[in-house]
Amino acid sequence: MHIFWVPNHADHITQGEIKDGILRAPFEHPGRIDGALGAMKAAGLPRPLEAPEVGIEPILAVHDVGYIGFLNEAWPRWRAEGRTGDIVPLVWPGRGMRHDTRPLTIDGKIGHYCFDAGTPICRDSWDISYASAQCAVAAADRAAAGEHAFAMTRPPGHHAMRAGYGGYCFVNNAAVAAERMIAEGCERVAVLDVDYHHGNGTQSIFYERADVLVVNIHADPIEEYPYYLGHSDEQGDGKGFGANVNLPLAKGSGWGTYRHALDTAISTIRSFEADALVVSFGADTYEDDPLGTFTLGTNHIGMIADAIAGLRLPSAIILEGGYATDALGDNIAAFLTPFA
Numbered sequence: 001m002h003i004f005w006v007p008n009h010a011d012h013i014t015q016g017e018i019k020d021g022i023l024r025a026p027f028e029h030p031g032r033i034d035g036a037l038g039a040m041k042a043a044g045l046p047r048p049l050e051a052p053e054v055g056i057e058p059i060l061a062v063h064d065v066g067y068i069g070f071l072n073e074a075w076p077r078w079r080a081e082g083r084t085g086d087i088v089p090l091v092w093p094g095r096g097m098r099h100d101t102r103p104l105t106i107d108g109k110i111g112h113y114c115f116d117a118g119t120p121i122c123r124d125s126w127d128i129s130y131a132s133a134q135c136a137v138a139a140a141d142r143a144a145a146g147e148h149a150f151a152m153t154r155p156p157g158h159h160a161m162r163a164g165y166g167g168y169c170f171v172n173n174a175a176v177a178a179e180r181m182i183a184e185g186c187e188r189v190a191v192l193d194v195d196y197h198h199g200n201g202t203q204s205i206f207y208e209r210a211d212v213l214v215v216n217i218h219a220d221p222i223e224e225y226p227y228y229l230g231h232s233d234e235q236g237d238g239k240g241f242g243a244n245v246n247l248p249l250a251k252g253s254g255w256g257t258y259r260h261a262l263d264t265a266i267s268t269i270r271s272f273e274a275d276a277l278v279v280s281f282g283a284d285t286y287e288d289d290p291l292g293t294f295t296l297g298t299n300h301i302g303m304i305a306d307a308i309a310g311l312r313l314p315s316a317i318i319l320e321g322g323y324a325t326d327a328l329g330d331n332i333a334a335f336l337t338p339f340a
């Protein structure tokens with residue numbers, strides 16, 4: 001087991017987020033990672049290492065070049081307009097408006113690429129997202145070599161689309177990892193997303209691909225974020241038909257319901273005969289998570305990992321959500337221990 005992290009991840013720190021109509025302290029904050037390190041060390045997990053930098057190419061393999069250019073230049077352009085707060089969108093191309101224009105001003109560009117109001121950009125958001133993606137690449141390289149690795153990424157990634165951001169996510173670390181495994185010689189890669197929320201970005205990036213299976217277990221988007229993707233009738237398209245599996249669960253689901261979906265996910269991945277696995281691990285399925293409603297305990301999170309590790313596939317585990325900061329270290333440790 002290898003663990004990669006970004007030592008200066010705390011440079012990505014936003015002033016607040018709008019939730020329930022209130023501007024409040026962000027749920028996705030540096031304390032998530034810094035608070036987890038102690039519990040991970042106590043559990044005997046290896047010390048996190050900085051990932052080697054391999055450049056932008058693995059990111060551009062799954063993201064639109066114009067979108068990545070936007071992320072890179074958004075903050076300087078925002079500041080040049082005299083803005084002092086975080087970057088927050090003002091307007092979106094809603095139903096009936098045009099999506100094919102390319103606005104010249106920063107507010108127009110933000111609305112073009114952003115899909116929610118809860119994902120501010122601060123000065124170092126791009127740099128830290130870039131560095132987090134390097135962790136995903138390092139974990140993928142270890143998995144492609146037959147080992148397990150954990151990318152302790154922050155900000156998370158699974159909501160980021162090929163050309164769009166939201167849900168605290170800018171670069172889709174799980175997609176970067178899966179595509180990297182293919183580039184490193186894996187013929188078939190499975191992605192299992194066990195975050196509480198549907199990984200809309202990962203699904204959409206691989207939706208027409210037959211060589212990457214994407215399986216999601218998540219709160220039903222009919223009643224939970226991200227609402228507009230993640231339903232059970234989304235099965236992939238073209239060559240990718242059948243290689244996308246959504247297992248939405250009702251809000252408030254507990255272990256009995258979850259275990260049933262997990263069994264389905266595991267047998268689906270086994271039938272796919274993947275060479276390697278990417279796990280989008282979010283601990284927001286935890287019972288006390290402020291953004292989740294499932295009732296899983298830390299023991300159940302360990303049991304999810306037991307079942308996944310039972311696939312005996314080299315695995316790149318990518319950190320997604322998990323906002324019960326006090327318990328996050330224990331939940332990460334419970335999840336990684338079966339792989340360690």
Ligand SMILES: [Zn+2]
Nearest residue numbers: 195196197321
């Ligand atoms: Zn989540």
